[in-house]
Amino acid sequence: xxxxVVGGGVFGVATAWxxxxxxxxxxxxxxxxxxxxLAAGTDISKAIRLEYGPEVxxxxxxxxxxxxxxxxxxxxxxxxxx
Numbered sequence: 001x002x003x004x005v006v007g008g009g010v011f012g013v014a015t016a017w018x019x020x021x022x023x024x025x026x027x028x029x030x031x032x033x034x035x036x037x038l039a040a041g042t043d044i045s046k047a048i049r050l051e052y053g054p055e056v057x058x059x060x061x062x063x064x065x066x067x068x069x070x071x072x073x074x075x076x077x078x079x080x081x082x
Contacts (some may be wrong), residue, residue: 002024002025002027002078003019003024003025003026003027004026004029005019005026005029006027006029007030008028008030008035008036009030009036009040009041010038010039010040010056011041012028013031013034014069014073015067017030017038017073018069021051048062048066049063050064062063067082
C-alpha cells in the first residue's frame, strides 16, 4: 500500500517509520527541513508518563510499546533519539 504522512515532526516521522517497517511505500510531507526547528517535538522539556488518570489501563501498555519501538529505532539507526 502507498501511504502519505503529512507532518515530519516526531509523530509524523514515527508513523512513516512504522508504515515502512510494515512494508508500505511511504511519502512524508513536511513544509520545513527535518527536524523542523519550530516543531513542538524539538522542545527539550518533554516527558512521557505511564499514567494519565482513569485511562491508565488502556494508555500504559501503548506507552510501553512505544518505548520498545523507540529502542528498536535507536538500535537500527545507531542514534540516541529518546
